[in-house]
Each structure stands twice: as C-alpha cells, then as structure tokens.
Amino acid sequence: MKILLYNPNTTVSMTVGFTPAALNAAGPDTEVIAETAAIGPESIEGYYDEALCVPPMLHRFADLEAEGFDVAIIACFDDTGLDAARSMLSLPVLGLCQSAALIASNVCERVAVVTTMPQSVPPLSRLLGSYLGPERTAGVFAAGIPVLDLEDPSEATRSRLFSSCEKALLEGGADGLILGCAGLSQLASTISERFGVPVIEPIAAAIKMAEATAGLGLRTSKSGGWTAPRPKVRT
Amino acid sequence: MKILLYNPNTTVSMTVGFTPAALNAAGPDTEVIAETAAIGPESIEGYYDEALCVPPMLHRFADLEAEGFDVAIIACFDDTGLDAARSMLSLPVLGLCQSAALIASNVCERVAVVTTMPQSVPPLSRLLGSYLGPERTAGVFAAGIPVLDLEDPSEATRSRLFSSCEKALLEGGADGLILGCAGLSQLASTISERFGVPVIEPIAAAIKMAEATAGLGLRTSKSGGWTAPRPKVRT
Amino acid sequence: MKILLYNPNTTVSMTVGFTPAALNAAGPDTEVIAETAAIGPESIEGYYDEALCVPPMLHRFADLEAEGFDVAIIACFDDTGLDAARSMLSLPVLGLCQSAALIASNVCERVAVVTTMPQSVPPLSRLLGSYLGPERTAGVFAAGIPVLDLEDPSEATRSRLFSSCEKALLEGGADGLILGCAGLSQLASTISERFGVPVIEPIAAAIKMAEATAGLGLRTSKSGGWTAPRPKVRT
Amino acid sequence: MKILLYNPNTTVSMTVGFTPAALNAAGPDTEVIAETAAIGPESIEGYYDEALCVPPMLHRFADLEAEGFDVAIIACFDDTGLDAARSMLSLPVLGLCQSAALIASNVCERVAVVTTMPQSVPPLSRLLGSYLGPERTAGVFAAGIPVLDLEDPSEATRSRLFSSCEKALLEGGADGLILGCAGLSQLASTISERFGVPVIEPIAAAIKMAEATAGLGLRTSKSGGWTAPRPKVRT
Amino acid sequence: MKILLYNPNTTVSMTVGFTPAALNAAGPDTEVIAETAAIGPESIEGYYDEALCVPPMLHRFADLEAEGFDVAIIACFDDTGLDAARSMLSLPVLGLCQSAALIASNVCERVAVVTTMPQSVPPLSRLLGSYLGPERTAGVFAAGIPVLDLEDPSEATRSRLFSSCEKALLEGGADGLILGCAGLSQLASTISERFGVPVIEPIAAAIKMAEATAGLGLRTSKSGGWTAPRPKVRT
Amino acid sequence: MKILLYNPNTTVSMTVGFTPAALNAAGPDTEVIAETAAIGPESIEGYYDEALCVPPMLHRFADLEAEGFDVAIIACFDDTGLDAARSMLSLPVLGLCQSAALIASNVCERVAVVTTMPQSVPPLSRLLGSYLGPERTAGVFAAGIPVLDLEDPSEATRSRLFSSCEKALLEGGADGLILGCAGLSQLASTISERFGVPVIEPIAAAIKMAEATAGLGLRTSKSGGWTAPRPKVRT
Numbered sequence A, B, C, D, E, F: 001m002k003i004l005l006y007n008p009n010t011t012v013s014m015t016v017g018f019t020p021a022a023l024n025a026a027g028p029d030t031e032v033i034a035e036t037a038a039i040g041p042e043s044i045e046g047y048y049d050e051a052l053c054v055p056p057m058l059h060r061f062a063d064l065e066a067e068g069f070d071v072a073i074i075a076c077f078d079d080t081g082l083d084a085a086r087s088m089l090s091l092p093v094l095g096l097c098q099s100a101a102l103i104a105s106n107v108c109e110r111v112a113v114v115t116t117m118p119q120s121v122p123p124l125s126r127l128l129g130s131y132l133g134p135e136r137t138a139g140v141f142a143a144g145i146p147v148l149d150l151e152d153p154s155e156a157t158r159s160r161l162f163s164s165c166e167k168a169l170l171e172g173g174a175d176g177l178i179l180g181c182a183g184l185s186q187l188a189s190t191i192s193e194r195f196g197v198p199v200i201e202p203i204a205a206a207i208k209m210a211e212a213t214a215g216l217g218l219r220t221s222k223s224g225g226w227t228a229p230r231p232k233v234r235t
Helices: A012-025 A047-061 A082-088 A096-104 A118-132 A147-151 A155-170 A182-195 A202-215 B012-025 B047-061 B082-088 B096-104 B118-132 B147-151 B155-170 B182-195 B202-215 C012-025 C047-061 C082-088 C096-104 C118-132 C147-151 C155-170 C182-195 C202-215 D012-025 D047-061 D082-088 D096-105 D118-132 D147-151 D155-170 D182-195 D202-215 E012-025 E047-061 E082-088 E096-104 E118-132 E147-151 E155-170 E182-195 E202-215 F012-025 F047-061 F082-088 F096-104 F118-132 F147-151 F155-170 F182-195 F202-215
Strands: A002-007 A031-036 A071-074 A093-095 A111-115 A137-142 A176-179 B002-007 B031-036 B071-074 B093-095 B111-115 B137-142 B176-179 C002-007 C031-036 C071-074 C093-095 C111-115 C137-142 C176-179 D002-007 D031-036 D071-074 D093-095 D111-115 D137-142 D176-179 E002-007 E031-036 E071-074 E093-095 E111-115 E137-142 E176-179 F002-007 F031-036 F071-074 F093-095 F111-115 F137-142 F176-179
Touching (some): A002 A012, A002 A047, A012 A182, A012 A202, A047 B047, A071 A096, A082 A093, A082 B047, A093 A096, A096 A202, A096 F096, A111 A118, A118 F118, A155 A176, A176 A182, A182 A202, A202 F202, B002 B012, B002 B202, B012 B031, B012 B182, B012 B202, B071 B082, B071 B202, B082 B093, B093 B096, B096 B118, B111 B118, B111 B155, B155 B176, B176 B182, B182 B202, C002 C012, C002 C047, C002 C202, C012 C031, C012 C147, C047 D047, C071 C082, C071 C096, C082 C093, C082 D047, C093 C096, C096 C111, C096 C118, C096 C176, C096 C202, C111 C118, C111 C155, C137 C155, C155 C182, C176 C182, D002 D047, D012 D031, D012 D147, D071 D082, D071 D202, D082 D093, D093 D096, D096 D111, D096 D118, D096 D202, D096 E096, D111 D155, D118 D137, D118 E118, D137 D155, D155 D176, D176 D182, D202 E202, E002 E202, E012 E031, E012 E147, E047 E082, E047 F047, E047 F082, E071 E082, E082 E093, E082 F047, E093 E096, E096 E111, E096 E118, E096 E176, E096 E202, E118 E137, E137 E155, E155 E182, E176 E182, F002 F012, F012 F031, F012 F147, F012 F182, F012 F202, F047 F082, F071 F082, F071 F096, F071 F202, F082 F093, F093 F096, F096 F111, F096 F118, F096 F202, F111 F118, F118 F137, F137 F155, F176 F182, F182 F202
Parallel strands (some): A002 A031, A002 A071, A071 A093, A111 A137, A111 A176, B002 B031, B002 B071, B111 B176, C002 C031, C071 C093, C111 C176, D002 D031, D002 D071, D071 D093, D111 D137, E002 E031, E002 E071, E111 E137, F111 F137, F111 F176
C-alpha cells in the first residue's frame, strides 16, 4: 500500500518532524511518501491559512491514482480541504483531526482536543462536533503556543501544554486526549504517562486509518456532497 | 456607503444577471461595485469549486479598506471563503446564504433553501443549520438543474424548480423559501406569487444586511476564530 | 418608511431613554414613532411580566396598516408577544433579541447576551438558542441589576455589568456581546471600547433590520405557525 | 387534594366535555374544580389566541392558595401561560401537553402528538421537543380539523383524525400517541383499540400528574426562571 | 394496585433503607412489595455492575402479571435493564432516574442530578439527556462517595454531598435537584431545606409515577423497540 | 496480534458464516480466534436478547489478557455490552456498529444503516447517533427480515433488503451504507455493485479497527465511565 502523507504548509522541518511517527505506525507492506507543500503558508493557524493552502494541494493531488497511491493523508489538524479533495478523488483521503477522533472513539468515552492557538478553538470545535456529535466530545483546549514554537519546546511551553491537558480532563470531563497539532507529535507519550489517559497522536492514527480503509477496498463515495466536479472552465 | 459585490466565479454574465437586484435593493447613498473573479471556476458547484475560488478572492480583498470600501459581499450562495475573509479583514464581510437566512428569520418561522444541484445539499444544509440552528430551518431542496442553465431557464427547468419549492413547503414544513443560488434571482417574484409565501432573494438580502451592519458602525470581531492572521511567510 | 417602536412596558422615561438610539440608527426616509404601553407592567422581568403586556400590545397593533405603518418593533429584549403579533399582522414585526442576534451573526462568530436579572437567563437562553442554534451562541450572562436601576447607573452597577461582560468573553468564549436589555443602550460604546469586541445595541439593530426587511418588500409568512387567527368570539 | 382544572377558553361546553375524563382519573380523596375562563377567546388555536387568554388566567390564579387549592391545571394543550403561572405561584401548575408527554415516556419509547389545525404544529413541536428532547419524540401531526368541530365529530372528521394517527405511527416512527387537544378526549379508547398502541389522554394524564406531584409535597421552584415577580406597578 | 419495588443489587439493608420512602409515598389502595435481588452485585456503580444485574432481574420479572402485579419499579438510579424489561412485559416498568426526571419537570425548569461516584456521571448524563433533552437538564454532579457509605453517612460525606448540590445550582444553573442514588433517600428534606429548591427523591417519585401510569390503564407499547421478544432458544 | 472475535449469540453457523470476512480482512501477523457464546440467546434481536448475552460474555472476557489477546471484538451489531466490557478490561474492546460507523466516516459524508427487524431501529438509531452525531448520519432502515433467515436468503429476502437500501439512499440522503447485522456480511459486494456506493461490512471493519487501535498501543481509558469496577461481592 502506498500512502501520500502531504503537509499542506511549506515548513520542511515540520514534515521531517512528524514523518518518524508515520513510519513507525506504518505496517511492513506500507510505503509512506511524505511531501511538503511547494507553495502556501509556512504554518496553518486559522481560517485564512487554511484557505490558502488548498488549491496547491488539490493541484498536487490531481494525479495520485496514476502515480500508484492508494490513499492520501492531509497532514494538518484542521482537516483543511478535506471535502474538496474527497470530491476530486476516488481513492480515500483522510484528515488528521477526523482520523484521531475516530480512533479515539475506540478507547475513550469522551475525548478532548488540546491545541496550540486560541483562534483554532472555533474551527476545531466545529470539526470535532461534526465528526463525533455532542455525546462523545469534551471540547477543544488551547495552550496559547504558536505552532512553530513546538519544534523545540521550552519548559514554559511544555508547562502551558500540560495545564491545558489538565483542564480538558478535569473541567471538560474528558477521559482521553487528542494532540491537535502535527507539531505536538513528539510529546504524546510524555503526556500519556503524566495523565494516565489515552493520548492519540494524529499522524500515527491517520496512517493506521489509511491502512484500514484502503485495506478494506473502500473508495470515497461519489453520490452525495463529494460527487466528482463537473467538467467546466477553471482558470 | 461603498459595497463590493464580488462574484467569486468567472462568469461575467452571471454578475451582470444579479447586479440589477443589488442596485434595486441599494439605498440612495449606497454605491455598489460589482466585480467578477479574474481567475477561478466558471461556476461554483460543490466543495471543489468552492476551494478553488477562495485564494483569488482573498487576494482581491487585501486592500479593500484602502480603496474606500465599507463592506464586502461574497456573491456565492455557498458562502465560500467567508471565515477566511472575515479573518483577514476588519470591515464586515457578508455571504449570500447567511444574509438570506438572517433576513428570512424576520418573516418566516421555518425557512427552506431551494437550490440547483443535489451535491449542494450537504454543504448548504451544514451552512443553514450553522446559521439558524435546527428550530428555524426546514431543509435544503435541490431541483437538479446545473447553475449555468439558469441564465435562460426553459419551461422544464422552471417546472423542476417549482416542484422543489412545493416539496419544501409541504414535506419540509417550510413557511418561506430562500433561493439558494445567485442565478435564481430573477425568479423570486414569480415563485412568491405562485406559492403565497415570502421568498428571499439573497443578493438583495445581502445588500440590505450590508447597509444595516455597516450603517451601525460594526466591524468584524478580531478576538476569536477570526483573529487577524499572524505575519508569516506565505508563498 | 414608517416604523412603530413600541415599548410594551409603561415607563415613559425608558422609552425616552432608548429613542435617541433609534433615531440615530434610522435612515433619512425613515419615520420612527416611539410609543409607550398605556397599560401593563412598569418593567418586564421574567415570564410573568412578559405575559401581562401582550394583550394591550396586540390591541394597539390591530390597525397598524391602516395607520400607514410599514413595520413594528417590540422594544423589549424578551421578544415578548412576537409570535402572537406576527400571527395577527402581515407587516413585519421585529423583536430586539432576534434583531440583535441576527445582526451580531454578521460580525461575531459566537455571541453572548449580557442582561440584568438572573431570572431572565432561562427565557433569554431559549430565545437565543432558538434564533441562532448552538454553534453561534455563547450563553446569557446576568449582572444582577434591576432594570430600572439602569436609568441612571451607579459605579457599582457599571462594575457588575463589566464583570459580566468579561465572564461572557473569557468563560463563555464569546467574541461579541449583545446588550440584553433596552435600558443598557447608552453603555454600548463604553463596553465596546473597554473590551475591544463588537457590541450590538438592540434598539439600533432592530431599526436597521426593520428598514432592511420592509425595504425588501417582505411580509410576514401566513402559511405556518403565524397563520392569521380565524374569526371567532374573543371577549 | 383540591385541583383547579382551568379551561382558558370561554367555551363552557368544552369544559363540560372534558370534565368526566378528569373526574374519572381523580382518586377518591381528590376534589376537582373545573372552571371556564370568564373572558378570552372561545377556542385556542395558535399563538394569538394563546396570548389573549393568559392575563385573565393569571388574574384568576392569584388567590389559589388562599382558596385551598393544592395544584392548578391549565386545560389547554398549548400549555399557554405555563411559565407565567409557575412564576406567580408556589403551588404546582401543570399543563396538558407536558403532563401527557411525561406520562407517555413511561410506556412509549417515541411518542407523537396528533392535533387539530396545522398552525398548531410549530408551537406544539417546540413544546414537545422542549419537554422530552429529540430522542423520545416522533413529531406533531395535524388532522386539519377546527377545535370546535370536535364537540360532535362527523365521520369525515374521525377519518381525517385516524389517518393522521396512522401517519404518526408509520412515517413518524411513533410507538404511542398523545391526543393534542382537550376536545379529542372522548376518542382516546377508540384510537387505542384501532391502532394497538398506548394513547395518552391529556386531561386524565394531568390529573394523575397533579396528584403525584402535589402528593410528594413538591412546590414550584422559585430560584430560576420562575422566580416570583418583583413587586412593581402593573396597571 | 400492586407494585413490585425491585432492588437489583443484593444488599438487603439498602432495600430496607429505601422502603419507608416508598410506603410513605404509596396511596391507601397501593400494595408495595419490596424485593432484593437474589443474585448479582452488592451495589451498582457503573456499566459493569449494571450489566450483571439484568438477567436475574428479567428472570424474576417473568411472571409478574400472573402474580397479580400491576407495575414494576427497578429501584436503581441507573435505570439498568429498563428497556429489556419493557420489551419483556406489557405491564408498565419504571426506573428511578426517569421517574424522578419526569416528576422534576413539573416543578423545576432545569434540573440537575447529584450522585455518588464520578464514573456514574457519563451513564447518568446520557440517561438524563435522553429523558428530558438539553433544554431542561443542568448536568450530573458527583460527590465522590461510594454508594455503601451512604447507609450511615459521616459528617465529611454529608459535606461533600452539600458542596456538589451547591455546584449544581450555581455553576450548572439548576433550579432543582434529583438525588441520583437510592441510598440518598433519607437526606432529601435536609437538602431541600438547606438550598431552598425542590429536591426529588426517586423512590417516592417512582411510586407516584407507577400509581399514575397504571391508574390510567396504560400498558407498555409493543410496537417499536419494545416489541415482545420472539420465541427462540435462549439457554 | 491476537484478536478474539466473540459472537455473543449461540448460533455456531452464524459464527462460521462471518469468520471468512474476518480472516480475509486480517493482516498476515493477525491471529483471529472466533468463538461462539456457550450460553445465551440463539440470535440477538432487540433489548431483551441484548441484556441476556452480556454476563456470559463478561465471564468469558475475564482472562483475555492472560490468554494473550490484544483486543476483543463483540460480533453483534447492537454493540451489546460494549460499555461493560470496556469497564472490565484494559485492552481495547470494539463493537461492530461503532467500528463500521467510524470506518464509514472516512469514505461517506452521511451514512445509513440497513438492518433486519424494525424493533432494532430504535436501539441502532441511538447507537449511530451516539457515535457520529446528527451531521454524519442518515438513519436506520429495517427490511423486516428475521436474522436467522439471512443464513440462506431467498429471492424475496434479498428484494426486501435492496428496497431498504434504496430508501436509505433516496429518502435518507445517505451516500453510503452499513450492513447492520453480522448475518448480512456475504451480501456486501452485491449491494455495493448494485447501488454504486461504499458498503461497509462490519466484521471486516472491526478487524481493521482492532488492528489499527491495538497497533497504536492504545488501551481503554480507565478514568471516566469505564473506570475499572471496584472490588465487591458479586454473586
């Protein structure tokens, strides 16, 4: 199985940072091709950055089947462009937030997302609620850390993150946590040990979901909102 | 007051088609500048077209305040790019679906959207539910007509449209209708007379909402999900 | 355009207090007639007062069209009697809470209401949720101030109000505020400056919504819950 | 125990019609006093009639405790004025719709309301949803019969009613029915036998709920939305 | 009327503890037979204990009609096995949580449950939401007390309980409380006096609901999810 | 990896029937042990059968870790006993309905369940809604076929099934289908070809989800509703 792990922002070091989690999760017969967006914002924080990175991504995704890919993963926790990519392609396209939320449902009764910046709370709350509904979700909690600070987190950064985790568990009533930013990947086991709850690292979750979905021979539905775009002039 | 009425697709004739509704709705002191996207898809049907038209639109919107605009309207019923544009700008940005839904609330207890293609039903249902919640919405009904067929509708096209309206009222329990596509503008009064219910034409609704919102001196909130994008490299 | 701005309580000084906001919002061709209820409670706090003021209001509204009015505004934030008045009339009837909530949607992603007495929280929460659904609302916050104390607010009164605003933004996650009582009108700009978020003053919002709705030629739906009352004996 | 069964419309024959159901349901130590509104509409169909009958009812309810009543029932299926009456009184006040819905929950998994006129569907849908939430409710179905026609129903009237019941069971997925109008009381056993499901007659349900609630010594909460009205001038 | 009050756990002293509340609530013509499960867990705390006690209970319930019972009450606040028992029987079967929630609706606008152990919060939240929907519920609050400690509560136990009640009222916005554990029965009046709100004791509530439901001649619906089990081999 | 695939009913031929789907889905390093309940009902249709099969299942699950199992699958589409088993165990426990619903989310925007008997509609609707929320679910559709008829389906049985699928797609607005009964496994590819939408076969979906979840090293949360049962007397 051949998986495209596509980082829709342009920061190569971030791709390099989360690729080991992907390779570690992948099965022996799975080939993971990690790519970084050629153009777009250097990180994705909020609706504006989300919108900018989609057309380059769709452009890159146009020939995935011809290139032999079985599934594509959009490696951004905002699941930006997920519906557009699913409309364009028949092979499965997965997002980090959705994959993590779905995997979390197997081991958590009510899961919360811990993320970086407060402006991500509204879009992530909508996503989480849309994927799992109100009964299984315990909210989105922002630590107030810029995404790029996570590449080499200071003690203060870690401390703010831990206190968001604690708030999610005690005030939100969560019994498990999703790390809501690809840059948090390397802290998953630290957090899990510290708080004694399942911690879902989205990159690994998405790889496993990709293997499961494509392994079942499933293809993206083409009969509803993801109907293939009609041929027309698009300049 | 100076309003930008921006058609995010590239079909000039569609802009020409809905501009009279805007001019007719505008007050004597309102200047409406109608523009057509320079690049993008020729019509917007579904998630894929939605995604493609946003970056050109954001590019166009960058200097609206310097150009003296007081408010911008995204003249596409999918409200595509609305959150991204609101993040980027401090002046109010309005969408057709939201404007029509809000205006409809004043004269309808439960409103339905009538639109063109079935693949628009899922995204529009999400939008409508997000704006008004479940208590005031009666669903989205698709007539199965391509957007560009509406420029000069045949008798069969009109008939399919009328039958969707009837379904919305009888089966959906709607007591009013929103025309869910800019191309339907010219049929508003015909439908209202035929079915005896309020029919909201979104272009006119958005102009009136723009005048109301900007007239109150309100500016887009910058403290939540629409926080201004942080400076960063965006190629 | 001729708008009736009807205060359903009997306190003339309150009508006098909010009329400038209405006149200030009204366009040059709009005539605003502010009236105070001839009979009813001197202020409206909770379900009991709400119920008492409706029949006198309906009585007053009976001949509005014959008197040349184009739209009526019920100038009470509880939107008391709104459904009954809409059933009786074909011209648009607007409420303060709904008008403010709808206008707020254009500039806030999640809006909260700040009001006076705690017993108003349950009815206003129902109203707000009914108008906008759960995704766009951030709750109702009561400052614990009797309505009539607002006519000349002390420093302590203002301080309690500010602390409710802060709670709505920080704990409720609101990115904008609606002033949930006609008596708060004069504090709108103070609060907006202090907290740096959009503050919606309901009287002005309702005037603008009235102009927008009636200006579009829309009339209240008569085909659902607001069907005109059947002729019958009503003593 | 002494129960006031108050018909908020002025049609004495309707009170006479449903009183036997009340007397039949009442226990040996229960005294039921059935009263008809002295002033108000002759029947209650929609928001307008609802609003008119409340102040006379509140006026009548003012001294219930002094008169030795233990509980009051508002004998109108719209539960009109229920919140206002609960605000005014400390003794329990019950409504027909709520009582029937609560009793139905004990023997039906998903219950529907069958009522008379279509304009009652929106208010009754709100009520039912508000009392039981979405999981236990199967909708409101209107037979298109004026309330006063039920006093001596023709064969055609019965047939329309039966067909609404069938629709509620087959299309709505209900496994039980509430008769959504006091005038339907006499048809309860006929419908239950015909369709083989529980049929809840609201007058009897309310009497039993009144006995249960007052029998437990419970009194209306005075700490939230039903806080007692503050003393003030009410003309 | 003959009511089976069945304690699905095996602790006889608990049955003995709550029986007086039942006898006190029962009317003069009501016979209450309190029974304790012969086999099962000694107390019911969470999903695991819930599951274990159901088959013995269903076994016990098999011949209730032949034994002359009119209604059965499952005397566990988790309403464990309620759907299964309702499927098996035609006579009404009531649960403590549902009965208390329904009775509470008559005297509280928004009710909260106060319970013992935190692991009960998720199942009870689901139950409460399922019975009343979101508009009438104010959450479930756990005091962190093992069920069996309630048989002779220490001062510390009472203090933790009171502080949960306070949290439900102040933070949850409840205007009434349900005691979410049969073992709390004896503290009902203490809590009601201390906090000045209605306190619903579930054993008494269930007895009154049983009398009301059976007294109306209602039987459990057999047409939906509670259809009688088909004959088959069950070893 | 070692997976227990546990059929909670006692029909060995049903276990034999669905085991090939499991073996076919399992990866090369996965060992699937299929077991049939030793005691319990011969098929599981509705709440009553669900309740009966749980204690024997929990008994069987007690030593799974000592036996070297990495994950357990409850091979019944009602997910019966899922919460109880998750409370008892630390290794992941998966259900068919939840696994299928989660996998479906990757390739369908709105998914429906097609099942056998109408009395399964209420419990399955609750499950589906609980796992995915309202936005991604399109309802549960029953073909009216007893479970055991599926072992060797007649032409009439298939025809009823196909017509339920069609209803789910056209009336429910689904863009993908879940086969809501283990006995339907062998018809998955037939239905997918006939209707051109993704069809999720729950046995295979659960195997893949088991591999994904256990492969990530995740263990069931023990901090919320699934807290391990306290030691106590359980007879």
